[in-house]
Amino acid sequence: MNNDYNSDYVTWLEIQSELLRKGDYDNVDLDHLIKHLEYLAREEKEKLRYLAYKIIVNLLLIDYWKIQKQSIPYWLGEVDDYQFQLNEKLTVNHKILLNIVVDEIYLMSKRTASRISGMEQEHFPQICPYTLDDILHK
Template structure:
């Protein structure tokens, strides 16, 4: 299979492209590897991990805000969601420790998104929520932390 055929395979049968690429790499047939698409896929994997981390962080922040500012509506569902998304964050960081500093760099931006979503879900004015994130990373990741 030529490199041109391999690139076409990438567009027409992704799974077969992966299997063929892995086989070529294992066999040391580096000249036949579709390097351009392989490098793109590897870069996409890192972006995907960061997007997942950010998404889970926003959900945790959203539920912490709702827990703190809409205490009359607290539910086991919110607490369960907090645990689930905290565990996802913890698992991601355990699998890729380099994501922890990234989590800290996206905290402020993620918090802003979470406050906008909290406003939409609670009906509370945006000004109800602090303008800066009141939770540190350790609290965000702590299964037992629930704000008053």
Template sequence: MPSNLYETDFYAWTLEQSKLLKEGDFKHLDIPNLVEEIESLGKQERRELESRLGILIGHLLKWHYQPEQRSKSWRATIREQRRAAQKLIGQNPSLKPYLTEIIADAYESGKDLVVGETPLDYEDLPQSCPYTPEQLFDPNFPTDLTPA
């Protein structure tokens, strides 16, 4: 295996590493890069949860601050992002202890979404996330989200 395969052909590197693992040839594994990639996979799950929550929070803020603009599209986005975030946490329960921190980071993205898509500005929005984790994952929140 070329020593620089990781840098020159990542896909080929992954195939080679997978083959070596299946064969139990641990002596030839590229341990430093394997460690880096495995750590990266974990970070990717956290980033995806943060992204989903940012979109969810942004749409909840729009729902709250612009009731006259509410649409089926907003409702669908809230449902979709909530469901995807719940699924991510279900598949990665070790993210739960970090939920408060992830929500705080996601709130900044949610505010950016609102400011970019509405006439609202940053000073029109709360300093920190006004939603509890329970509210973010409650399919009945806000109560006027579900059509009558």
């Protein structure tokens, strides 16, 4: 089964699915399947973090970069898009994860908002001014 994994990933996935459906566990490529599942979990967490980051950057620009008021409708549209994507993926466990990492995400978001706006990072709040509910629905 290893050759299929390395040469034709999609076919390998289809074969693994069929083997699992049939209950033919002896022929399942467990090593690669475990690696694939770990990769998918890691990728999903990264996507959630990225969406929360993009939402916070745009909220900071909306709330603190008053000179660029004409850009607010664009940023609101961006927030809506990222919130839609995030809410589509969100589970209870994802909410717990985001609550744990929101401060870390905020620091990166603040840095990015500072670079976009040209304002010093000190212009933005020291700690994240947005709750998870704000990030998901504001």
